[in-house]
Amino acid sequence: MEFELVIIGGGPAGLMAALTAAEKGVKTAIVEESFALGGQLRQQAQVLENLPKEFGKQSGIALAKFFSNKVSSIGVTALLGHTMIGTYRNGTIGVSNGKDTFPIYAKKILVTTGAAEQAALFPGWTLPGVMTIGAAQILLNRERVLPGKEAVVLGCNSISYDIAKQLRACGVNVQGIIEKKSIDEIDKELIEKFESENIEVFFHSNIEKAAGKQHVEKVWIDNDVLKKEREIDLVCISNGLYPVTEPLELLDCEFTYIENLGGRIPKYGSSFTTSNSSVYVAGNAAGITCIEGILVTASIAVTGILEDLAILNNIEAKKQKEILWTELLKAETGRYSKVHDARISLVNDFLPKEI
Amino acid sequence: MYINDHPLLESEFLEEITFFYEGKQLIAKSGQTVAAALMGNGIKVFGVSRKLQQPRGVFCANGRCCSCFVTIDGLDHTLSCMTRIEEGMQVFFNGGDPVVGRGGSGI
């Protein structure tokens, strides 16, 4: 198989990039390991408030549907159930479909593998019934199956807020949110949101242990004031996200470590080119950000790719990138301003090599 | 438990299909993953760990953690969270390592 652009990962960043590239006539393929496109949008029932203008306000589920319909109508090759498992000696990517392994040739590779959820360590975390909060949301909204009936959530953050609310709407009793940090370290607005929903947050707490014979039945919350044993059948871990970068490692991209972008991250320039000049990165794989950030970074990367493929001339590309970087700055404000600052310093460090 | 009237989502008609778990006939909705089909039938423990024989089930639901292994249609260690349920599928508990090779048949 041969394409001009191969995109690894069919989530929001990959789909956004595929659409733009295909509109410009680039022969594009998406390698997606799941049986459907959309990535983590597929279970996001919450309305995404700050999407780029052209998308208005819609839920992640609706956006995933919009993207997958558009992508299939525009002639992008969606390789569903395909996983990039390695690279050949000459740098060609190796893809498996569960039956066969074969190379896919591409002029440009865009890695949009997104983010994975961080687990959390406590005795009993390996028991069935203890799962990441994203897994609970997949079961709830994508599969329409209740992950449990009585739940506690580890981690007070915007993801756990959205999903705790959804769990409760579906009849799961969310007994409370357990947060390691003290109340002063958490965003006030977020605390108010939990309060207004009457979801209790135990600050300065941790799960001491979870136990159960076959699956989780009890948790012990380690709190100075509240040392309580709770009967539950679901523990959701919301311990943050980190970029999925395994394909970039195999593609010989250089890495650096930036806490505010989610830890280990590939080095990239202002067009999201990595140190391997045929490999680009975008979305959460280029640093954990908001949905707007995911979409805009994909647009920037695809602009760079179009420029490299001589479909856009330098002047046009430069103009577009300037507009998009302004958009990215706007998207990454407030609690994402640290992400943006980290990104800017990463890009500036990359500059000498790009020339 | 399957959520029939999802309060947050549009209602969707999903065809019921039958599959087998440990030989027992169960009902799932088409389009579901094997992991969800099992959870929907109240099955949370999908297998045991190799060394300590501790129970395992869904953890990441995203094909990364390998915690949800089951045997599907004779294929051991299959990711139940990444496989769609199909009519008549035979699903089995992941009870340990399979016996492979060395059976005299060559491959």
Place this chain on the structure above:
Amino acid sequence: MDKSTIVCKCEEINIDEIETALKAGACQFDDIKRLTRCGMGPCQSKVCTNMVREIIAAYTGEPMEHIEYPKNRMPIKITRLGVLVANQETSSVVSVFKESVSEVDTNG
């Protein structure tokens, strides 16, 4: 925390085993990997990477950014030998894998 708490859930390696490896001279994740098989199971350290790194950081007193990540090797996702071997008739590797590849794995 209870030192018998499992960190790597594939190979079932606990905190105590990781700390013992560190005491024996392991400095980075890959050292611990070689000594204990931590992170060498089916998920290939996708779940435990940062938890192990945190244990290393706590033991050595180094900041997290100095704690190396384990090296990723192919295949980066769980892949059956039969799939890698692909076509049995023409593949030269098949004889090497012959004993480990079951009928079901290659055909299914």
